[in-house]
Amino acid sequence: MNPMLRWSRNGAVAGMLALFSLCLAWELWLAPLHPGGSWLALKALPLLCPLPGLVRGHRYTYQWTSMFVLAWFTEGVMRAWSERGASQYLAGVEIALSVVVFSCVVVYARFSRGVAR
Template identity: 40%
Template sequence: MKKHYFAAACWLALVPLTLLWDWAFAPLNTGKWLLLMKLIPLCLPIRGIVSGRIYTYQYCSMLILLPFTEGIMRLWDTSALSVGFAAAQVGLSVAFFVLCLAYLKQFKRPKNPV
């Protein structure tokens, strides 16, 4: 089994997590614009993530910092449900990052001795 399938599963799990968290269970009451601002960066690279494109994984390794940072900040929320969603988001973000690096490592070219 290819390594990118586990990373893709983590990325794809962030989409329903965000929908459930911010739309159904613990919304921030900022309207739908914040939900869209969070979902668009997650949905745009899905095709490249699923197909295992190297460039997509390279920029998504930096893009994953957005959900990670939000999850860290919302870990100190007052709602226990929101804290649970934040912990899940942080866990999925860290898992994606680690799996992404493991996937990209196989494409790294060895240095040529000069």
């Protein structure tokens, strides 16, 4: 396998798992909206949907994941803008992780074009 494909696939999977973990920990323990956790932790569950396709290297999954992850980027931007304290820093991490996932899936989709044919 092309080293660029392997790097981008591993980065996308690792970034998606890290983003899932961050969203879950953020809303349950680190800085929940309500003491004891909130239902907002459910926002992490859709992040598990593309994982099987990412692990298997399905190009189509990488293509739609590039648009899918932008929802978490947008949430991170809005919460970094509107909140203070720990939530603002966690939002910055969410932004960074979503950019990593986006970059990795775009690179994979781009460099796997010839492989798919």
